[in-house]
Amino acid sequence: MASASLATYTPDQLELYLQRIDYPRVSNRLDHVRATIQKSPLATLAELQRAHITSIPWGNSALHYSAHHTISIGPACVFEKLVSRRLDGYCMDNNVLLYHVLRSLGYTVYPTGGRVNTAASAAPTESRDWFYVGLGHMVLIVTVDGQKYAVDVGFGNNGPTSPLLLKHDSPSGCIDPSEMRLIYDTLPEFVDQTQKLWIYQVRYSRDSPWMPMYSFAEVEFLPQDFEVMNFATSQRRTSWFTQTLVCTRMMFNETETAIDAVCVLAGNTVKIRAHGRSDVVETLKNDDDRVKALAKWFGMHLQQHEIEGIRGLVSQIK
Structure with missing residues (x-):
């Protein structure tokens, strides 16, 4: 029996995935994608990433709207949830799915683990009182024409929108007007300041400071590593994911040539961030409103037993 790291998706599953992300818009998607990979592997990788993050939401609804309040990141489980059920998933869901898709399409790819920085949350930009939390993120390293790129479809609001060449600054x-970059630097928490990692940073305009989102190395992680990380992230009582429901999805511009907005459901509001501003487009008065908003803004249709699963949780809107 093949291990989870060696598993691949069948041609039928790949076709369903391409239908899920609506790419490309031709009759036989899989044959078309395979042909474009042969001609332009990097451009096709970028198109797959953009189509994924504009189609499959980043979120943690399974920890709140379910009877089990757990997340499984096995290749079959994430396919069932994100493709067949058309629900959301957080970093390890989305990146596990893309990892096995890319492997099945013939890309040279492996996953590595990352540390998220508190600057990625609501930490004040002025204080810079930021720090890196424990390992809890997944990043994919894809080699194209002898060069390594970081690919990530599981970071949500401030996640990268295209493959990032492992190149400093x-x-x-x-x-x-946001920008993104990688720098190769040490972490302030390290005792040995000669050790360096890749750090993914974002700035909201050219006049604003660069803010660290997460760090990662080039060391390959195994499925059993992510099992431990996923358990802590999804089950630890102090984990933010167990206390708050959030869902985001990137949005194309009108011509679908670039990503120019992100829709964010958090707390009791739905906001759209675009062109340097964030506007509330819907206020949620109760949990029924949120269930409808998940369907309206993210295409997620929950079953009744899933809806009932949030009753009594701190994340319920009463």
Whole structure:
């Protein structure tokens, strides 16, 4: 029996995945994608990433709207949840799915673990009182034409929107006017300051400071590593994911040539961040409103037993 790290998806599953992300818009998607990979592997990788993050939401609804309040990141489980059921998933759901898709399409790819920085949350930009939490994120390292790229479809609001070449300080556009980059540097918490990692950073405009989102190394992680990380992230009582429900999805511009907005459901509001501003588009008065908002803004249709699973939890809107 193949291990989880060696598992691949069948051609039928790949076709269903491509339908899920609506890419490309031709009759036989899989044959088309395989042909474009042969011609332009990096461009196709970028298109797959953009289609994924604009179609499959980042979120943790399974920890709140379910009877089990758990998350399984096995390849079959994430396929069932994100593709068949068309629900959301957090970093390890989404990146496990893309990892096995890319392997099945012939890419050279492996996953590694990352540490999220508190600057990625609501930490004040002025104080810079930020720090890195324990390992809890997944990043994919994809090799194309002898060069390594970081690919991530599981970071949500401030996540990268295209593959990032592992190159120090080479800014590129994100959601306008935001920019993103990688730097190769040490962490303030390290005793040995000669040790360096890749650090993914974002700035909201060219006049604002660069803010660290997460760090990662180039060391390959195994499925059993992510099992431990996933258990802590989804089950530890102090984990933010167990206390708050959040869901985000990137949005294309009108011509679908670039990502220019992100829709965020958090707390009792739905906001759209675009062009340097964030606007509330819906206020949720109760949990019924949120269930409807998940369907309206994210295409997620929960079953009744899932809806009932949130009753009595701190995340319930009463």
